[in-house]
Structures are given as C-alpha cells and as structure tokens.
Amino acid sequence: MVAQQLAADDRPEPVGVIMTGETAPYPRMPGGGISRRPLHFIILADCSGGMKGEKIQALNFAIADMLPHLAAWERDQEQAQVFIRAIAFATEPWWHIAEPQPVAQLGWKPLQPVPKGLTNMGPAFALAAQALGPGRIERRALRPAMLLITDGLATDPPGGFEAGLSALMAQPAGQAALRLAIAIGRDARSAALDRFIGDPGVPVLVADSSEDIADRLVAASLAVSRMSEVGADRGAVARRLFGTPDDVPSKIFDQDTIV
C-alpha cells in the first residue's frame, strides 16, 4: 500500500508553513539553524606600475560601483549570500581583503599601484588556490566566482603563469569556479586571459577606456549573479550577456549537473 506519494506540481502546501521571508525563530527544528548558501567572489586586481593614475582610480571607482549591484542581487534572489575577497597583485600578490566579507557590508578600500611593479599573475592564482583548498570554503558553498582585472600582458617568469593556473585548477573549487576577466585596453586582451577563463563560451571583457571599466564590471557581476541562480541555463546567459554565438561550445552548459 502506498502510504504517501507526492507528485511534483500538485503537492499541497504543508501544514505549519513558514512563509518565505519570515524570520520567526523555529526553536524546535533540529540543528544549529539555517542560512543561505555562500557564494564566494574573489577579485584579482592588477596593481602593477602601469595602473597608476587614472586607471587605478577608475578601477577603484568601478569596483565600488559594482558592489551595490551585487548587494541588490543578493537581496532580490532566493538562494545565495555573497562574500567578497580581493587579491591585489603586481610583482607579488597580497590579500587586499583576506577574510570573506558580506557584500552588503563591504566598503571598498581603494587599491594602490606598486611603482614599477610587474604583472605576475601566476602567484595571484596560487594565492587564490590556497583560499579555495579543501576545508577552506563551505561544502555547501555555491560555485565560486573569480574576476581578473588587468591592463597588461602577464609578465611572469617562464612557467610562472602556468604553475599558478595549475595550482588553481588542481582545487575542485578553483576548477569549478566561474572565471571572468576584464582587459583594460585592447592590448591587454591575451591568450593568457582566455586560458584563465577556460571556456570558449565566455569572452574576455574589454574596457577600451577607463570609462568602460565600470560597465564591464557590472556585466561581470551580472554574469556571476545570473549564472549562480538555480537551474540557470548558463549557455543562454553567456549568449545574452556576452554575445556568445550559438555554435560556440561552452563548458558552462554542462556544469552544475551530473558527474
């Protein structure tokens, strides 16, 4: 005898429903309470010597401008809480924001360029890899997002870029991460950035001028948010946001599904 079987659409609302958005305590529910799934967003910002002046000012302004967009999305959607970290890099990388900060509470502290600093990306990837290692992010966390912003070609010593990227990709969370890149100036668009993204369906976003940086960052934040939503057709999101042609195979299409 089938005691109970609930089909998908005709299931009645359960008795004792607590409606979405209600924050009343539920003292008799077992465990330590509930919370949204974390979405870790790591910004990797180029602070090499070439970023001095107008570029770094525009970048700081653009990041500060992007955060409210992400915070608004966090408020509006039903699944994720967004945590921001930031790595600044030049010849060496360093944590600009080391601990995950809730996006709604984050005030952006301006980045400063390193005089004569190079654009070594590999060590920045390796630093991010450490933060995404086993036990470093929650098991229930959504796929992380990473945003690389640079105005120049990688200046890593031979093998340095590949070693850092390999370290990142060796971490399951690093490999699964949605990786986006913004090139400030057409000259900064490189095959290295495509390798970082690792998906032909996701192009490098090019900011032709300092004024374009904010627009590209908003596009990136839209990509992060829309692609993190439940049941998202990421291929469709990529086509809509980036103009990816239909016939370009995207790895995004089959992520977050079966092994």
Add this chain to the structure above:
Amino acid sequence: MAADSTTDEVATWQVITGSARGAAHRASGLPNQDAVSSQDGPGGVVVAIADGHGHIRHFRSADGAALAVDVGCRAASRAASVLAADDTGEEDAERAGQELARSVVADWRSAVAGQLEQRPYTVEEQFILDLAADAPVIPYGSTLLVAVITARWLVCAQIGDGDMLAVRPDGRSFSPVAGDDRLDGRRTTSLCQPDALESFRTGAHDLRQVPLAALLLATDGYGNAQADEPWQPSVGRDLAELAACHDRHWFGQEIPGWAQRCASAEGSGDDATIALLLPEGG
C-alpha cells in the same frame, strides 16, 4: 561496532514526510522537483526520496524523481520480503542492498522508456536534447535515496547528493552509506548516467546490534540550508532528544515546516524533502 543493547522486541516504524518547493524555484517558476514515497508492508517499512536535477539539461527531472521513488519503493518492498526471513545474515543483507540498487537502475530506465513511449519529446525538448548531445534518458536525471527497515535490518541504497542520517538513542549519528567525494555540492551522481549502478552506495546494519532512535533521509535542499558545518552531529543530537519526548503526531505537524524553512529564501532556496522514520515500541 559494539552493541549498546540487544532486544527481541520488534519495533514498528512510522514514516513522516515533508516536502517544500524551493524559494528559488518559486521565483523562477520551476516546480518542486523532489519526490517522496513510502510503503508499509508485512516485511517492513520502506521509504524513498528523490531530487530531480532541475538543470535545463534535465527538463523532465521532476518526472524522473517521481519514477525513481515509485520504482525505489517497489524494489525495496521486494528486498524487505527477503530481509524479513529469520535466517537472514549480514552477507544476505548486504547482498539485498546491492540487488536493490540493481533493480532500481533497471526498473527506472524501463519506466523512463515507458513514459517516453507514451509522451515522446516535443520539438522544443528534442532541440535541447540535440544541443547537449544527450542520450534520451538524461532529461529525467534524478538522485535517489531509499531505505528498508525490517525487524532486524536497515538496508539503504543511495545515488547522488542528499543525506541519510541514522540516529542512535544517545544522540550519536552516522551515515548508513559511505560518502562519495565526487559530490562537491555542485555536481551529483545520477540515475541517468550510463554507469549509475557503480555510483550507488549501499549499506546494511543490524538493528539488534545498533538500535536507532530515528532515521532521517533528506534531499540536499535540507543539508545545504544548515548553518552548522558539519551539521549532522547537532541534528542527530537534537533528533534523539526530540524523539525521546514527542510522538509521531508532533513530528507530523513539525516536519513540513522544517522542509519549508529549509527551502525558504533564508535557507537553501532549493526544494527540500525530509523523510523521518521513527520506531514505535522500539
């Protein structure tokens, strides 16, 4: 594991379930793609829960989940009849778990094929299938967690994410099936994959040796809402306490609310389904 106690008293088990549509599904117009079913027969009680994957590749996953719990309960009931025999030993119980997984995979694929005969893919669905170059069974992708409890045996089989938590009277808890490192919170194993049988995890436990206060089955919308990491120890402790002082009617009132809370925008936002098995007179 050492026995806490032994008893010849036969417990009957009650199944209480709750399922809620995820807030994110509600916002995007997706249905609840979880399913739950249970049967109570002469051999024992069986329960199955399933979570349709929801991704656009799996556009019939709500159907896949419904078929999964149906065939899961049927196969588990057959296993219960085998396990109810007095002379069933540990190896027999373990084999019953493996046979349960084999039956489920074969029966689910057969059920999917039957539904496709009755309801072939539409032009739009076929377009998605072709775009992804997927086999016809892929759109039905679903997880499945199924448990059989007889007088002596707990036998479980699971493919994909979600959790089973066996709770002992002292509040300690354990998973009755082995873990799977491939389940990284973003991807899952599935009934629709070609090697589904190899991805099943099964377990058999002698309830005379390891008495239980409760058995929890939950889709990942429940576990992904839990703030504690890991959440299983505190949930196990609390469930043992609650089971000691409340009857099934109380749980029947509470569990739908637990599922709703986990599925809400303050929790995972994903469909959440809970099946709790409680012994009466155990």
